[in-house]
Amino acid sequence: MEMLAPETFKLLAAGLAMGLGAIGPGIGIGILAMGALQAIGRNPEAQGQIQTNMFIGIAFAEAVAIYALVVALILLFVV
């Protein structure tokens, strides 16, 4: 087998970290938006408050993807 440079695995690891790390938050944000839209559909008057809470929830779900991004950046530029 041909020898692979360590650089190869670094790039592969960074790509995998970001790609796999984005799956969970993607599903989570989808579920969040679905719940919020259903709630708005049932109770349109509460739209403002639901939207605010939805953004907070999305921000927390997104934080997981951000940790994946941090790991990917560390793999690329620090390690």
Add this chain to the structure above:
Amino acid sequence: MAKIIIGIVVSIVLIIIFQIILPVPMAAISVAAEPIGLGPTFTNALVTSFVLSIIILAFAFVVGRSLKERPGGVQNIVELIIEALDGLVNTIAPKKWAPTFFPILATIFIFLLFANWFSLLTPLLGSFGIIHPAGTHGNGIPVEEVIFISGSPDSLHHEEEGEHQAEAEPTEPDIHSAEGEQSGLEVIIVPLLRAPSSDLNLTFALALITMILVQIFGFRERGLSYMTNFIRLDGFKDKGVVIGTIDFFVGVLELVSEFAKIISFSFRLFGNIFAGEVVLIVISALVTFGILLIFFGLEIFVGVIQAFVFFILSLVFFSMATQHHGEEH
């Protein structure tokens, strides 16, 4: 139906024609903000954030001096924004603290909004800058595709002269391409301006300020009992050893999450805006015309949303810190 098909065909043909007439070279993407020659820490993102702060301050000063009973055009818009933000702060924050929170949060929101929208100009601003020889790194732009304004490409070898030539920008630029003179040489363009929030330093500083303010507000409202958020010993007395231990570690987790919030705050903003910039650069190198507009629309939306998310999250953390323990649940 036929009109739609004709429209699609015409735009595809236009895209192909523009692609051939006006090819855009792929700009160099750099994660860190680059220094522009006035010291190692004086980066292009710093220049932009200074310029932006001065513009916003001047605008606020001018509008604030000329307030009228019956507001005109500009004052109406400003009042609309301020009142919307004030309403949001008042619905979420405790009544006592809302006047304290509002100026800080509104400043962050307005600054971040325009800092984020600055990234829309990246494909334009990325092409004005100081020229360095690429060296051995690769990923430079061939000299044939670079237009020098009032200068000859042999100044490439002296970096100091390169700065003057890019910053001067005279009224009647002596534009000539360096075609054929030094073929094979590649250069890197360091842009003079870069969106402030695509620099991790700015977003990290804002996140640090926000989270330190959370602690300050918490201590000012609740005194030393604010520490019981993190060091929970009450559970041992009331609920026994098992629940007490769990409660204690929940407190430790709370302390760790306080630091995780700094990281997620700063990387959320940086990641979104920087990724948007990269998308704009890559798409403008792939498709010169038409389709790029869709991504510009997306980036306008992302800029507003990210500024709003930063605003609303800091508002929620401020409010949570100033609420007493009983009311939280």
